[in-house]
Amino acid sequence: MGKSKYNPIFEFESKLNNIPMTLRVTSVLGHVMGLKYPDHCKNWSTTDMDELYQIPLLKVPIESSEKVVQNLKLYCRDVDTLVIWTDCDREGEAIGYDIIDICRKIKPNLDVYRAHFSALTHEEISTAANQLARPNKALSDAVKVRQEIDLRIGASFTRFQTLLLRDVLQRQGVLSYGPCQFPTLGFIVERANQIKEFWPEKFWYISMKYTGDGKDKDQSAVLEWQRHRIFDKLSCLVLYEKVTDSGDTARVLSVEKKPKFKGKPFPLNTVEATKLISRKLRISPE
Numbered sequence: 001m002g003k004s005k006y007n008p009i010f011e012f013e014s015k016l017n018n019i020p021m022t023l024r025v026t027s028v029l030g031h032v033m034g035l036k037y038p039d040h041c042k043n044w045s046t047t048d049m050d051e052l053y054q055i056p057l058l059k060v061p062i063e064s065s066e067k068v069v070q071n072l073k074l075y076c077r078d079v080d081t082l083v084i085w086t087d088c089d090r091e092g093e094a095i096g097y098d099i100i101d102i103c104r105k106i107k108p109n110l111d112v113y114r115a116h117f118s119a120l121t122h123e124e125i126s127t128a129a130n131q132l133a134r135p136n137k138a139l140s141d142a143v144k145v146r147q148e149i150d151l152r153i154g155a156s157f158t159r160f161q162t163l164l165l166r167d168v169l170q171r172q173g174v175l176s177y178g179p180c181q182f183p184t185l186g187f188i189v190e191r192a193n194q195i196k197e198f199w200p201e202k203f204w205y206i207s208m209k210y211t212g213d214g215k216d217k218d219q220s221a222v223l224e225w226q227r228h229r230i231f232d233k234l235s236c237l238v239l240y241e242k243v244t245d246s247g248d249t250a251r252v253l254s255v256e257k258k259p260k261f262k263g264k265p266f267p268l269n270t271v272e273a274t275k276l277i278s279r280k281l282r283i284s285p286e
Helices: 063-075 090-106 122-130 137-169 181-197 233-245 270-281
Strands: 010-013 020-023 033-036 058-061 081-084 111-114 207-211 220-224
Touching: 033 090, 033 137, 058 063, 063 090, 081 090, 090 111, 090 137
Parallel strands: 081 111
Antiparallel strands: 010 020, 033 058, 207 220
C-alpha cells in the first residue's frame, strides 16, 4: 500500500516483503454495480419484446451503493495494491470485480489480490492474509451471465404477462416473473399441499433405559427399538407383554463406546449464523 493522508489507518508489518506498509480498510454493501436497459426501453407498449434480448445493457452503480462507489474512487487514488476480502463464493468474486473495475478506472496499474476465507476466526484470517491469490474472473463472469439472463427473462416475461393478463385477471399493477421466482414458488406450493394433505396418526413404540448400579451407577443408556414405531396399539401391547413375560434379564449382543468432546463454539459466518438463529430462536433470517 502507498502512504495515505486519509484517516483512519493503521500500520502493520507486511509478511510478504518484510517492509512497513500503510493499510486502509473500507467496505461495500453487497453488489456495487447492476445492469439496466437504456432509457428508451422504459415504455412497455412501444418496446419490442425481441429487443429486450438483443440490446446491449448498461452497467451502472446500484442506487444504494452510489456513495460506496464515490468512497472507492476517493480512497484508491494513492494505493498500489488492492486486496479483495468479499465472501468466498461466486457472488463475492463478482462483487470483487466490480470493485476492481471501479478502482482501476482511477488507478489503472493497481495490483490486485484475493483473500479466501469462510469464517471470522484468527486462524482463517491469518491464513487468508498469508496465502493471497489472484481473483478468478471465470467465477465473476458466471455471475454476470446469470444476472444478464435474469434481467432479460424477467423483464420480457413480466411485461408480456402483465400486458396480456391484466384485463383478464382484472388486476392493476405488475405481474412479476423471474427465473428463480417461479421454481421457488413451485416448491412453496408443493410443500403447502403436502402440509394440507398430511393426516396425523397416533403411533406407539417400545423403549428401555439401562441405569447402572454399584460402581457403574453413573452409567446409563437408552435402548431404542429397531422397528422405531408401530401404528397399531394392540400389536404394540402384545409385543410389550411378550418382552416383559420373558423375565428380568436380557442378553447384550454388542457394546460400542465412543469418546465425546464438546469444545468452545467458533465464530460463525453469516449464513450459518442465520440458520442457527432461525432454528434455535425461531427468528426468521430476514
